[in-house]
Amino acid sequence: MRLLVVEDDPDLNRQLASALADAGYVVDRAFDGEEGHYLGETEPYDAVILDIGLPKMDGISVLESWRRAGRAMPVLILTARDRWSDKVQGFDAGADDYVPKPFHLEEVLARVRALLRRSAGHAKSEFNCGPVRLDTRTGRVSVDGSPVRLTSHEYRLLSYLMHHAGRVVSRTELVEHLYDQDFDRDSNTIEVFVGRIRKKLGVDIIQTVRGLGYLLQPPADAR
Ligand code: CA
Numbered sequence: 727m728r729l730l731v732v733e734d735d736p737d738l739n740r741q742l743a744s745a746l747a748d749a750g751y752v753v754d755r756a757f758d759g760e761e762g763h764y765l766g767e768t769e770p771y772d773a774v775i776l777d778i779g780l781p782k783m784d785g786i787s788v789l790e791s792w793r794r795a796g797r798a799m800p801v802l803i804l805t806a807r808d809r810w811s812d813k814v815q816g817f818d819a820g821a822d823d824y825v826p827k828p829f830h831l832e833e834v835l836a837r838v839r840a841l842l843r844r845s846a847g848h849a850k851s852e853f854n855c856g857p858v859r860l861d862t863r864t865g866r867v868s869v870d871g872s873p874v875r876l877t878s879h880e881y882r883l884l885s886y887l888m889h890h891a892g893r894v895v896s897r898t899e900l901v902e903h904l905y906d907q908d909f910d911r912d913s914n915t916i917e918v919f920v921g922r923i924r925k926k927l928g929v930d931i932i933q934t935v936r937g938l939g940y941l942l943q944p945p946a947d948a949r
Pocket of ligand 1: 733734735777778779780
């Protein structure tokens with residue numbers, strides 16, 4: 727899952743980005759409204775954390791502009807604690823959730839998890855596919871209850887496929903959602919990672935759809 731953090735306070739930006747990276751997400755960072763707006767309009771993010779008070783272009787204007795352009799990714803806004811009007815304006819502009827400052831990073835992480843699973847149409851933080859279970863709270867993966875150790879790249883890939891079970895995901899889409907903007911993108915590496923995941927899981931839940939990409943079938947009772 728690839729996220730964008732737009733926050734002008736350098737310390738806060740760094741804290742958010744490193745907590746999210748530790749939680750297994752790929753994170754791009756912007757430090758003003760214009761830069762954030764540009765990235766959100768041109769790159770495919772799975773969710774955005776957007777500060778309201780930003781230089782060059784305020785967060786509300788950034789969000790309104792994205793929504794006008796049809797950008798539908800979930801957006802979590804960061805608001806000043808006593809500015810109730812920020813929240814109202816934010817929701818009206820198309821925000822999906824908010825966190826008042828100062829906040830605990832754990833709360834931001836929990837809200838991001840909730841946004842991602844809701845946008846994937848899931849009510850729970852656990853994803854199951856056959857004998858494979860992925861818990862987005864702990865970042866753990868198991869097969870028939872036995873833990874499987876995946877690298878962060880492998881986890882991200884499996885997590886993305888699980889969030890989008892039931893539809894074919896192309897290699898290009900995976901590259902776009904698994905690497906940050908500076909990464910040297912080579913879609914052949916995806917194939918290598920899928921091979922490793924299959925081997926580690928020992929069950930083949932990831933189907934290759936020739937010429938199109940990969941498909942993970944959701945269990946019948948998943949939704
Ligand atoms: Ca700010």
